[in-house]
Amino acid sequence: MTYSLIQLAPGAYDLLLEGEIMGSVVRTGTGNKNTFWTAELLEDRPQGKWPAPFREIEHSFPNLDALCEWLGNPPVKSNFGRSNA
Template sequence: MTYSLIQLAPGAYDLLLNGEVIGSVVRTGERSNNTVWTAELLENLPHGQRPAPFVEVEHTFLTLEPLCDWLGDPQVKSNFGRSAIARSA
């Protein structure tokens, strides 16, 4: 399974599995205090149908780095600050 992240805005990513959006990764809290990163599936699939490594629908991490490690070091792309025309190119 190959995950990738597409940055939509600071602290907000689409989570893709083999090119299909299956969830999101978001940062909540203040940048310096109480920051939590959450990986969340779009659908509440039964346990046996969730893609690895998802055991639950949501998983939280203190920083983005361990979240990315958990996902197997996904490729990270940015759409932040680009127009819809540039994104489709």
């Protein structure tokens, strides 16, 4: 399975699996000591329907690098700062 992240704003990403939005990745907290990153599936699916490596609806990590490693080091694209207006 191939994941990718699309940055929407600082600390906020769409989580895509095979090109379809499956969830989100967000930063919570301020400063280095109380900041963590969470990968969350959008839908509350039955446990047997969660894509790997998810074992829960949410997984938290101490930094974005650890989260990305857990997802298999997906490509990260940025839409931050772009506008259709």
